[in-house]
Amino acid sequence: MRQHYHEQLDEVSGYLVEMSKLVEAAMERSTRALLNADLALAETVIAGDAAIDALAQKVEDECISIIALQQPVASELRALVGALRMCATLERMGDLAEHIAKQARLRHPSLSIPTELRATFSMMGAIATAVVQKVAGVLETRNLDLAASVAVADAEMDRLHRELFTTVLSPTWNHGVEAAIDVTLLSRYYERFADHGVSIARRIAYVVTGELPTRSELVENA
Numbered sequence: 001m002r003q004h005y006h007e008q009l010d011e012v013s014g015y016l017v018e019m020s021k022l023v024e025a026a027m028e029r030s031t032r033a034l035l036n037a038d039l040a041l042a043e044t045v046i047a048g049d050a051a052i053d054a055l056a057q058k059v060e061d062e063c064i065s066i067i068a069l070q071q072p073v074a075s076e077l078r079a080l081v082g083a084l085r086m087c088a089t090l091e092r093m094g095d096l097a098e099h100i101a102k103q104a105r106l107r108h109p110s111l112s113i114p115t116e117l118r119a120t121f122s123m124m125g126a127i128a129t130a131v132v133q134k135v136a137g138v139l140e141t142r143n144l145d146l147a148a149s150v151a152v153a154d155a156e157m158d159r160l161h162r163e164l165f166t167t168v169l170s171p172t173w174n175h176g177v178e179a180a181i182d183v184t185l186l187s188r189y190y191e192r193f194a195d196h197g198v199s200i201a202r203r204i205a206y207v208v209t210g211e212l213p214t215r216s217e218l219v220e221n222a
Contacts (some may be wrong), residue, residue: 005070012083013114013139019055019090020136024129026052027193031125033104034186035118037111045101060089075207077136083206086139089196089203093132096193103186112182114175117167120160124190127157131197138204139208147201148219157194163185 026045033042035058063080072080103112113121118134131153164187167173179210198215205210205221213221 001125004060005066008053008066008070009076012059012066012080015055015059015062016083016086016090017136018133019059019094020085020139022048022052022055023090023097024132024170026094027100027128027132030097030100030104031121031128032131033101034112035122035125037104037108042101042104042108047104049094049098051175052072052091056087056091058084059083063102075210078210079207082203085153087201088205090135093193095198096189096196099189100186103182103189107182112186114179114183117164117183120164121186121190124157124160124187127153127160128190128193131157131194135200136196138201142148142204142208144208144218144221146206147205150197150201151218153216154194154198154215157191161191206216 024134025047030045032038033045045169063084065152067077068100106112109119131150136148137143138150164183168183173180198218202213202218203213205218
């Protein structure tokens with residue numbers, strides 16, 4: 001019975017890692033679709049979100065079953081409750097990647113972003129992909145130094161988000177209101193994606209230590 005119990009716990013962890021890798025692929029593809037007005041690629045991200053949702057449901061079902069039947073305590077209960085929260089967060093990250101893909105589809109065959117902002121959004125996409133790669137690593141290893149690096153990447157994402165906001169509000173902005181709305185929404189999607197990565201890193205730190213750190217504490221205590 002105990003062996004089966006631990007196999008169930010390992011299965012939950014495996015599902016979370018698998019989810020993070022699907023989210024990583026979704027973000028990488030949605031960014032490429034955005035930068036290149038690639039409709040076919042955007043459609044693959046939109047269609048692929050169902051697989052992320054299905055895995056989230058598997059995690060939820062498995063966690064509830066384990067809690068109900070095995071009555072875990074202490075660190076195992078923290079891990080299961082954490083898994084429920086983390087799968088919901090990963091699902092939201094997948095939704096954000098889908099939102100970016102839908103924006104690319106909405107403006108196709110035109111680009112959703114002005115040409116001069118392409119490099120900034122390329123950087124945001126690279127940071128977002130790195131964030132979820134790190135999240136997958138933390139889920140596999142419980143390495144709190146790697147968890148801290150998620151918060152560091154998020155700080156850079158915040159800087160780019162502020163930079164884009166300043167650009168859109170500048171008197172020199174000459175791309176109109178519709179483009180300003182597109183840029184603002186897209187920037188927010190990337191910024192929220194990275195925030196969710198930090199949320200998962202903090203939750204893993206809680207599973208490991210029993211204490212839920214703030215973002216700054218996560219970096220300081222690594």
